[in-house]
Structures are given as C-alpha cells and as structure tokens.
Amino acid sequence: MRPISCRIAAPLLGSVLMLGSGTGWALEDRVVVMTSYPDELVQxxxxxxxxxxPGTDLxxxxxxxxDAAVELAKPxxxxxxxxxxxxLGSFPRMRDAGAFRPLAVDxxxxxxxxxxxxxxxxxGFFEAFEVAGYGLIVNPAALARDGLPQPATWRDLAATxxxxxxxxPIAGQxxxxxxxxxxxxxxxxxxxxxxxxxxxxxxATLIGSGGQVSESVVNGEADVAVTVDFFARSAIANGHPVALVYPPRTAFLPAQVAITRGALHPDAARAFVDFVLSAPGQALLFHPDIRRYPVRPAVYAQAPAGTINPFQRTGAESYTYDMEAGLGRHGLIASLFEKLIAERHDRLKALWGAxxxxxxxxxxxxxPERAVLVARARLLAGFVPVAGGDVDRLAPTFQERRSNRNPEERAALQKDWSARVDxxxxxxxxxxxxxxxxP
Known part of the structure; x- marks a missing residue:
C-alpha cells in the first residue's frame, strides 16, 4: 500500500470534494473507471x-x-x-436507480x-466535468462570396x-x-x-452522421450547419477557414462524473474525481488534443488565446435551459422530426418555395387579400401535431424509441400525426x- 504521506497530493492540486472519512488514509492500489471518452483524452x-x-493504478x-447501465446494474x-x-441521459437514470453515492462539492x-x-x-450524486456548447459552424468567406449574411441566431436559419x-442533422440519427x-x-x-x-x-441538406454535419462546412458542401462546438473547434484548430457562432440563447451541456454506490476502492475513487475537477485536471481540457470547456471558472485564466469563456459569454441573453426536462423529450423530438421533416422533405421544399x-x-x-392567404399558409406550414402543453405528458411514450415499450400507442399517435400534418x-x-x- 502507499505511504500515508502521499495522500496529501489531492488537496495540493486544489481539491473541490469535501472528502469524507477516507481522507488521511493511504489510497488503494487501483481505481476502476468506466468511460466512453476517446483515447486521446483518457490517456x-x-x-x-x-x-x-503514485502507487494507484488507473x-x-x-x-x-x-452498455454502461447494464454494467452498473450487476450485483x-x-x-x-x-x-x-x-x-447526458445516463446519469439521471442511474442516479434514480441508486447506482451512485453522494458527492459533497465545494x-x-x-x-x-x-x-x-x-x-x-x-x-449531489454526480458532478459536471466539462461542458460543450451548441451553435453554428459557418464558412465566412464562402458566405461573403455568395452574398449571404452570417447567421447569428437560431431564427437566422429560416430568415435567409x-x-x-x-x-x-437528422434527429434520432x-x-x-x-x-x-x-x-x-x-x-x-x-x-x-x-x-x-x-x-x-x-x-437544407439533411445529414444522418454527427461528424459529417460539421464536415460538410469544412469540405465546402455547405456554408452553415448546426453543431456541437467541439467539432467546429477542432476544425478551426486544424486551420480550416470556418468560424463558430453561439446564438444568444443556447446552452452548454455537461459530461459528468460519479462514484458508484458499491465502489470497492472508495478513497482512490474520490481521489480520481477530485483530480479531474481540480485546477490541474480542469486545465488539461485546454490541451490541443482535447479542446473542451472546463467547469471550474478560475482555470480560464490559463486558457489559450481566443478561448470563449462560457461563464462570461458576451452577447448571451437571459435563458435558463431546463436540461433534465429536455432529456426526456429527445425521443419525442426525433419522432416529430421524422414525421414533420425527414419523411416530407420534398413536400416541404415545394411548400415553402411557394x-x-x-x-x-x-x-x-x-x-391585402393575398397577404391574408400567405399569412394563413405560413401558419399552417409550421403546424406541429403536438401542442406545447402536451409535450411532457407524451414524452415518456417516446423516450425509448427502439424498445418495445408502448409500440401500439406510438404507432397510433404517429398515424394521427401524419394525417394531420398532411x-x-x-x-x-x-x-x-x-x-x-x-400570370
């Protein structure tokens, strides 16, 4: 086992966990961490x-x-x-299943x-480790060449x-x-x-692969795409002439970390979580091979030039995104996107073209008479068969679209949607x- 004196390493790194009874004892010789992060970050x-x-093997x-939920559901x-x-979605589900032990964070x-x-x-059962923002990747030179304005808001996607x-991107794919x-x-x-x-x-062009959405702007097939920011930031870092735009109303969503309820190496687990949330651990996110946004505000003093600080974002509007409510809606959104947009893309082109x-x-x-007709046409063209007040009631039916839960109800709703949308x-x-x- 490690000498007891080595245990002071975590506090010297800038501890954020209010460590419990294990503090002051030697760490175990290992800690087992389950992740889906890529090798360049994990290593x-x-x-x-x-x-x-030293002395603790990660x-x-x-x-x-x-597959993570299956692993953590084992005895x-x-x-x-x-x-x-x-x-995003796995942490609340596993918390509710009792998979984690609480964290006390400074x-x-x-x-x-x-x-x-x-x-x-x-x-208090899991903690954000880093965040990613959602916005637009654009090619400013191509837009200028074609006489198109650079979008700044979500609404600009339809204004041009x-x-x-x-x-x-195709929702659900x-x-x-x-x-x-x-x-x-x-x-x-x-x-x-x-x-x-x-x-x-x-x-628009509808794309079914996440990386290809941003790549379409990088390779010149598109001038604007909606994206999660690390795709755009990677392209910029690699010298591509693209820019990243965050609309005034957007959100930065987290990747997270938690200690399991039955952790066999609890002190080493706390030391690992403490490290990734410490100042040195958070500063690693600025590395050129990683390029993620830390959740510890003080480390932005070490950020490379040009790094956006999500804690001090200029141009942001007051907007509180409800992340946990949103997690339950992804299946419903995917189903509606399929019925409203993906299945009727050619019809949408003709409709909005007219x-x-x-x-x-x-x-x-x-x-004036024609203006009334156009206003009514625009209203009907934007019709969605699920009212805003019904979203949270219907969302659970579509939460697991690939499962066998409520298939008859889903099919009946989708059939009704299709008829009403048509x-x-x-x-x-x-x-x-x-x-x-x-004429």
Missing part, C-alpha cells in the same frame, strides 16, 4: 492522475453509454468505482452552474434563403441532435421552434399558390 488523464497519485473500462456493479463519460470553486443553467446534479447551403433541437425549441418556444425548423429544413414566392410577389406589389401542409400549399399573382 492524458490516466498519465496525469498516476503521476499525482484501470479504464471502455463502454458505450448504452457488484461490474467492479466499477467511477463512471466518467459524456452521456461550490466556492465549482459552482455547478454555467451560463445561468445547472449542469451538475442538484441532488440558403439555396441548399445549410446542413441540419445524430447523437447530439436531440439536445441541440431541444435547446432551440426551448429558446424559441415549442410551436415557433418547429415552424422555424420546418422552414429552415426546406432549404410561400416564399408569394411573399416576394407581395413585397413587390402589396395586396392536411395542414396540403391546405398551406393551396393557399400559397392562390396567393401568387395570376
């Missing part, structure tokens, strides 16, 4: 932790988040001491709130005719899309947000065409 933390805690079990929790991964150095929103567990130069679209929908309002998405999607043509004609020659869009197209001037 740097492994090396740094073992240097700070053992990594790599598991995708979909011995798979021998796992720490769960450390970028998987909020003077680790506030648990970023950009006005909670990123750590209010019940992008002529196919906008890329959007791209991992970050559920959170991204929920952020937009909470920021803009449920009904208004879906209308915005439908209008934007009509002039509305835009009618609006252009009205701008050139105002006509009727609304057909009427909208008819009205838009009637609003066009007679």
């Amino acid at each position: 740097r933390y492994e090396q740094a932790f073992e240097r700070a805690n 053992q990594i079990l790599w598991k995708p988040s979909r 011995d929790q798979g021998g796992i001491d720490v769960y450390w991964t970028p998987s 909020r003077a150095v680790l506030p648990g709130v970023v950009d006005g929103q909670f990123v750590s567990d209010r019940q 005719r992008w002529r196919g130069r906008l890329a959007l 791209v991992g970050f899309s559920g959170a991204l679209y929920d952020i937009l929908l909470q920021a803009e309002g449920w009904e208004a947000g879906w209308a915005l998405l439908g209008e934007a999607a009509a002039d 509305i835009h043509a009618a609006e252009a004609a009205l701008a050139a020659k105002p006509d 009727a609304a869009q057909a009427e909208a197209l008819d009205l838009a065409r009637r609003a066009l001037p007679t």
Whole structure:
C-alpha cells in the first residue's frame, strides 16, 4: 500500500470534494473507471492522475453509454468505482436507480452552474466535468462570396434563403441532435421552434452522421450547419477557414462524473474525481488534443488565446435551459422530426418555395387579400401535431424509441400525426399558390 504521506497530493492540486472519512488514509492500489471518452483524452488523464497519485493504478473500462447501465446494474456493479463519460441521459437514470453515492462539492470553486443553467446534479450524486456548447459552424468567406449574411441566431436559419447551403442533422440519427433541437425549441418556444425548423429544413441538406454535419462546412458542401462546438473547434484548430457562432440563447451541456454506490476502492475513487475537477485536471481540457470547456471558472485564466469563456459569454441573453426536462423529450423530438421533416422533405421544399414566392410577389406589389392567404399558409406550414402543453405528458411514450415499450400507442399517435400534418401542409400549399399573382 502507499505511504500515508502521499495522500496529501489531492488537496495540493486544489481539491473541490469535501472528502469524507477516507481522507488521511493511504489510497488503494487501483481505481476502476468506466468511460466512453476517446483515447486521446483518457490517456492524458490516466498519465496525469498516476503521476499525482503514485502507487494507484488507473484501470479504464471502455463502454458505450448504452452498455454502461447494464454494467452498473450487476450485483457488484461490474467492479466499477467511477463512471466518467459524456452521456447526458445516463446519469439521471442511474442516479434514480441508486447506482451512485453522494458527492459533497465545494461550490466556492465549482459552482455547478454555467451560463445561468445547472449542469451538475442538484441532488449531489454526480458532478459536471466539462461542458460543450451548441451553435453554428459557418464558412465566412464562402458566405461573403455568395452574398449571404452570417447567421447569428437560431431564427437566422429560416430568415435567409440558403439555396441548399445549410446542413441540419437528422434527429434520432445524430447523437447530439436531440439536445441541440431541444435547446432551440426551448429558446424559441415549442410551436415557433418547429415552424422555424420546418422552414429552415426546406432549404437544407439533411445529414444522418454527427461528424459529417460539421464536415460538410469544412469540405465546402455547405456554408452553415448546426453543431456541437467541439467539432467546429477542432476544425478551426486544424486551420480550416470556418468560424463558430453561439446564438444568444443556447446552452452548454455537461459530461459528468460519479462514484458508484458499491465502489470497492472508495478513497482512490474520490481521489480520481477530485483530480479531474481540480485546477490541474480542469486545465488539461485546454490541451490541443482535447479542446473542451472546463467547469471550474478560475482555470480560464490559463486558457489559450481566443478561448470563449462560457461563464462570461458576451452577447448571451437571459435563458435558463431546463436540461433534465429536455432529456426526456429527445425521443419525442426525433419522432416529430421524422414525421414533420425527414419523411416530407420534398413536400416541404415545394411548400415553402411557394410561400416564399408569394411573399416576394407581395413585397413587390402589396395586396391585402393575398397577404391574408400567405399569412394563413405560413401558419399552417409550421403546424406541429403536438401542442406545447402536451409535450411532457407524451414524452415518456417516446423516450425509448427502439424498445418495445408502448409500440401500439406510438404507432397510433404517429398515424394521427401524419394525417394531420398532411392536411395542414396540403391546405398551406393551396393557399400559397392562390396567393401568387395570376400570370
């Protein structure tokens, strides 16, 4: 076992955990950490932790988040001491299943709130380790060449005719899309947000792979795409002529860390969590091979030039994103995106093309009667078959879309949605065409 004197390493690193009865005792000879982080991040933390805690071996079990719950549901929790991964939904579910032990955190150095929103567990069973923001990746030079404005808000996605130069992820196929679209929908309002998405999607390319969404801007296939920021930040760091834009109303969502209820190496587990949340551990996130945002505000004094500080973001609007409410809506959002947008993409192009043509004609020659038709067409084109007040009631039905839970109810709802969406869009197209001037 390690000499007792070595145990002072964690406090010297800038401890944030209010350590319990294990403090002052030698650490165990190992700590088992389950994660889905990539090797370039894990290896740097492994090396740094073992240097700070000689005699304690950090053992990594790599598991995708979909398999983590199975591991932690075993009688011995798979021998796992720490769960450390970028998987928003898994932490609340596992907390509610009793998988974690509580953490006591020093909020003077680790506030648990970023950009006005909670990123750590209010019940204290898991803690944010780093955050990623959601926004737009753009090619400023290409936009200028084509005479297109650089978007600054979510609403700008529908305010400009992008002529196919906008890329959007397909909800349900791209991992970050559920959170991204929920952020937009909470920021803009449920009904208004879906209308915005439908209008934007009509002039967009839909992409089913997360990395390819940002890559489409990097390789010149698109000029604008919605994304999670680490894709854009990586492209910028690699010299690509792209820029990252955070809308005034967006969110920074966390990756988290927790100690398992049955940890076999509890002191080493606390030392690992303390390390990744310490000043040196958080500063590692600035490394060129990692490029993530720390959750410890003080370390931004060490940030590379040009790093955005989410704790002091300029241009941000007051907007408190409800992360835990949003987690339960991802399946519903994916199902609605499929019915409203993905399955009817060609129809959306024709519909919004007719509305835009009618609006252009009205701008050139105002006509009050035609204006009423266009306004009604626009309202119907943005129709969503689930009212905002029904979202949280219906969301559990779609929370596990690939499971066998409630298949008949889901199928009946989707059939009803399709019929109502078809009727609304057909009427909208008819009205838009009637609003066009007679040749």
